[in-house]
Amino acid sequence: MKSSEHSRPINGDGAVMTIGAVAERFGMATHVLRHWEAMGLVTPARDAAGRRRYGAADLTRIAVILRAKEAGLSLDTIRTLAGTADPVKRREMLQEEAAALRSRIATARYSLELIECALDCDHEDVTLTGVTRHVTAAWATQCARNLLMGLDDTRTIGIRYLIRDNAGYFTEGFDAVFNAIGARAVPILPGVPWMNAIAERWVGSCRREATDRILITGERHLRLVVDEFADHHN
Known part of the structure; x- marks a missing residue:
């Protein structure tokens, strides 16, 4: 220069x-x-x-x-x-950009709501609801019912969101169990892996520190191992 x-x-x-x-x-x-x-x-x-x-x-x-x-x-x-000299074409392009921006804003708002919910949560303990070789929609729904029946009214009232992945066994019936107590089911959005960061971190820790180091002989053994790890975490 x-x-x-x-x-x-x-x-x-x-x-x-x-x-x-x-x-x-x-x-x-x-x-x-x-x-x-x-x-x-x-x-x-x-x-x-x-x-x-x-x-x-x-x-x-x-x-x-x-x-x-x-x-x-x-x-x-x-x-x-x-x-582009065509004003109609320019308008169409701007409309597409606006739609993409609204989608990003919606994703950011979901993330903000979940973070604020986590900040308001006083309970960080882990509850093991069940262990099975073959997960089905009926089994998952029953586990959800068992979880809520085991909680007192104070804790169920505080549940505002259910954050879950998009596995096939999480059906409308599963979400309805939590909707009945006023909680909102929030499936993990594509491209937003941090929405379930707490659960994924705990599962990863359980695998690295417990199940990957032990020869699991069956469902009962697996439940004992994971139960003990959950107690250690809590």
């Missing part, structure tokens, strides 16, 4: 700016402007020596690109929008 490119532009109508001055004005690095130029987002003029000279139209384009990036649009999307 030549030092002359960092000189300040002359003020007034028709003034041009160097790449260094433009980068300083918008608070960005010069290599970003070069990248945008390589992508065809900005096309500054060149002087006789081949140096970039940015005019008013270029500055307006850069401001629009920065605003679009703040809206979450990718550079490829911005380039497509800028190169």
